[in-house]
Amino acid sequence: MATREIDAEKPVERAAKKRALNIPPVKVGDGILHDQEKYYSREFMDREWESLWSRVWTIAGRLTDLKRVGDWFTYKLGKESIIIARSAEDRIQAFYNVCQHRGSQLVNQDFGHSMSFVCPFHTWTWNIDGSLKRITDAETFPERTICDKPGLSEMRCETWAGFVFVNMDDNAPPLSEFLAGLPDAMALYKMEDMVVVKDYSVNWPMNWKISLDAFMEGYHAHARHPELVRMIDDYNFDYEVFGNGHSMMTIPMWTK
Ligand code: FES
Ligand SMILES: [Fe+2]
Known part of the structure; x- marks a missing residue:
């Protein structure tokens, strides 16, 4: 790996300083490739859904x-x-994209603007706040089956710094508690002022953790992004770990 002198401290001095702080080591599991199963097991993926994705703020x-x-x-x-x-x-507000009549998907587009949602199957209609607006031929239903005037099924929704978060778990702690020390650490970046300039998505045929693992390390930079090594100090990536498993990786740029 290419190395060069920069203004920052030498890695060895930096490591010594960190050790002197006596920060307890973070538990990182018991090996690098000892638990491959989590990358391909259907059962593990189901467990992730049950205990992670359906319970956290995303x-x-x-x-x-x-x-x-x-x-x-x-x-x-x-x-x-x-x-x-x-x-x-x-x-x-956040709603499950599901009609309360027979479960058809309500909308298919990524973005839209309307004051109501009309189900494409039998045109039951909901107001933008999720309340029921119209049941097609309501008089043909026995009163008891529609008397609850079903609203859309809602899920929790909160915002921080311009981000909209949702959570399917009614018992999860509020967003501010979940984010722990992250807002303080991120205040400097003024995320609330950021705007989307390009909406871009890619589908990678892999388990989500493969890509996440790669984005959490700079060890591959010299091999996979040699052009970046001229701009970033790939030897001195910095990591901070906050509560609730949040972390931040800082990539130093060369100053000269
Ligand atoms: S399934 Fe939506 S109106 Fe019937
Ligand atoms: Fe990379």
């Missing part, structure tokens, strides 16, 4: 995509499709 999108009342976008997480909508000037 980022569904940005508030800049919900400027006007009636703006909405969809967010897919595992087997669920979720509608995130601005239902009032001061209100963002």
Whole structure:
């Protein structure tokens, strides 16, 4: 790996300083490739759904995509499709993208603007705030089957720094508790002022943890991104670990 002198401390001095702080080591599991199963096992993936994805706050999108009342976008997480909508000037709501009549998917687009959602199957209709607006030929239903006037099924939705988060677990702690020390650490970056300039998604035929693992290390930079090594100090990536498993990786840039 190419090395060169920079203004920053030498790695050895830096490591010694960190050791002097006596930070308890982070538990990182018991090996590098000892638990391959988590990358391909269907059963492990099901467990991830049960104990992780359906219980944590995840980022569904940005508030800049919900400027006007009636703006909405969809967010897919595992087997669920979720509608995130601005239902009032001061209100963002999240709904399962599922009709309450016979379970048809309500909307198919990624983004939209409307004050109601019309089911494509039998045209039952919901207001942008999830309340029921219309049942087609309501008089043909026995009163007892529609008297609850079913609203869309809602899930928890909170925002931080322009990000819209959702959580399917009614018993999960509030977003601020989940984020722990992250907002303080991120304050410097003023994420609330960021706007989306390009919406880009790729599908990789791999387990999600393979890509995450690669994005959490700079060890491969010299081999896979040699052009970057001229700009970044790939020997001195810095990691901070906050509560609840959040972490931040800082990539130093060469100063000269
Ligand atoms: S399934 Fe949606 S209106 Fe019937
Ligand atoms: Fe990379």
